Amino acid sequence: MSQAAEKLKTVVLGLPTEDRAELAYCLLRSLDEEDAGGIQSPWEAELERRWQEMEIGKVTGRPSDEVFADTPESRP
Numbered sequence: 819m820s821q822a823a824e825k826l827k828t829v830v831l832g833l834p835t836e837d838r839a840e841l842a843y844c845l846l847r848s849l850d851e852e853d854a855g856g857i858q859s860p861w862e863a864e865l866e867r868r869w870q871e872m873e874i875g876k877v878t879g880r881p882s883d884e885v886f887a888d889t890p891e892s893r894p
Contacts, residue, residue: 847862
């Protein structure tokens with residue numbers, strides 16, 4: 819990793835969680851510029867819709883351990 823990247827990494831890791839998540843999303847999108855047979859666009863639209871619902875408070879998230887604990891396999 820270059821020195822510039824190391825410096826950025828230090829700064830980024832000090833950001834609030836929401837900022838890091840948005841930055842990670844943008845960085846990951848930049849790595850996958852090609853549309854995989856027209857599938858990516860609908861998924862991106864759905865992700866954006868869900869993100870906006872969270873941003874405006876229409877829905878709230880749950881911690882992953884709660885979600886995974888609430889699967890049919892975890893029920894008696």
